Amino acid sequence: MCRGNQILLIFILFSSFTACEVDPPIKEQLPSNDIRFVVPPGWPNPQYDFSSNPLTKNGFILGRQLFYDTKLSHDNTISCGSCHQASAAFADPGNSVSKGINGLAGNRNSPSLFNLNWQTNFMWDGGINHIEVQPLAPISNPVEMDENLKTLVNKLQSDASYRKLFNNAFGTETVTSQLLLKALAQFMGMLESYNSKYDLYARGEISFTTAEMNGLTLFQQKCNTCHTTPLFTNLQYLNNGLDSFFTDGGRAEITGFASDSGKFKVPSLRNVALSSPYMHDGRFQTLSEVLDHYVSGIKNSSTLSAQLTGGIPLSVQEKQDILAFLNTLTDHTFVNDKRFHDPFKN
Incomplete structure (x- = not known):
């Protein structure tokens, strides 16, 4: 929270x-x-x-x-x-x-x-x-x-x-x-949450579309280091290039180490299509904006994650394919599970 x-x-x-x-x-x-x-x-x-x-x-x-x-x-x-x-x-x-x-x-x-x-x-x-x-x-x-x-x-x-x-x-x-x-x-x-379309695919129960399959391949090449399966996060604290100067110190506010400035927990990408807006301060409203940030919006600082130096090159088609894959991470079974819903409304 x-x-x-x-x-x-x-x-x-x-x-x-x-x-x-x-x-x-x-x-x-x-x-x-x-x-x-x-x-x-x-x-x-x-x-x-x-x-x-x-x-x-x-x-x-x-x-x-x-x-x-x-x-x-x-x-x-x-x-x-x-x-x-x-x-x-x-x-x-x-x-x-x-x-x-x-x-x-x-x-x-x-x-x-x-x-x-x-x-x-x-x-x-x-x-x-x-x-x-x-x-x-x-x-x-x-x-x-x-x-x-x-x-x-x-x-x-x-x-x-x-x-x-x-x-x-x-x-x-x-x-x-x-x-x-x-x-x-x-x-x-x-x-x-473990019953998304991706999970069904990983269990061999369904097939992906061409776009989803291409997106998965790109994800494994360019995103999986930080958003590691099956949780789709490595649970580490990283600076993903949002700012060069920090009004919110992130992890450094807990550890007191300057080397942690601008670092925040890597979030899981499960259900990411449902959880807009994005980043620790909610600055991006869409997943397309998030991908644009990683392609051309990375800001340098002393604590920037090394793998983001220079950004992540993606073509227009590659971005579309990654978006198709990210949508497979939505777990409709989870979000529609009435066991987890408001008892004051049920």
Whole structure:
């Protein structure tokens, strides 16, 4: 989730119990009972495998409810789902930067959310080092949700429906920050994307068109170093030539090293056709603009990624073929999976 200066966060456990009024019941039925984490054949082992946070249907239900609940924000107007929409592979379509409470704008683009269990660091600058801690950043950020964790726990504790959901998931009606974060990790960790047209092709189930095949060949020659299969990211922090001078230091704001200035996490290209606008600040509205940048828009600096020196030469036809291939990375099964959709609307 997007934010400005980010810092490593640690768990702060709060627990409270207060009297409450009876709240409307929360829907608990999933469209599917199939709540299991899948490691697709040929994929590396995930970094987070739920071994310390056993995945259950009720834990997933609670995490999904929390993800879409505006109660997580200070003024009860913004949820995680406000800036991470399922139809856009959990990005924020059309917004260069997202807006939080009181219409306040951040300074980074909201990235897509999927295949998070394979990541060791989160955010554009890698400032968060664990999926269970990650939600603390947007919850506490003053231009996003601006909520105090203790206050949030108290709000949920005073809600009869949440006490029931916590009891179903963890065997206790006492709401704690640790259990809140574990539930969110169960939902977010289940956001898996591995059934795009490309995946069907890779499994030998379908064939590509000529343009898609040509695009795949070009991608393997010119893009695969950074956008490595099967995740379509090498999870590194690189400067891709957006600027010569940096108003946002990126990774350097976490490490303090000048050598990291202008470096941001390489995003996955899965579902990239759905997640416009692009780059850490959302400066490009279309994939064609992104390709034009790599062909002729690279700006030199001391931290520029070596493989981008001089840009990436592509003809008009080659750009069209790469775009055809990038469209094969859209996972319609994932974005249409009602298990991941807003329970307040279902």
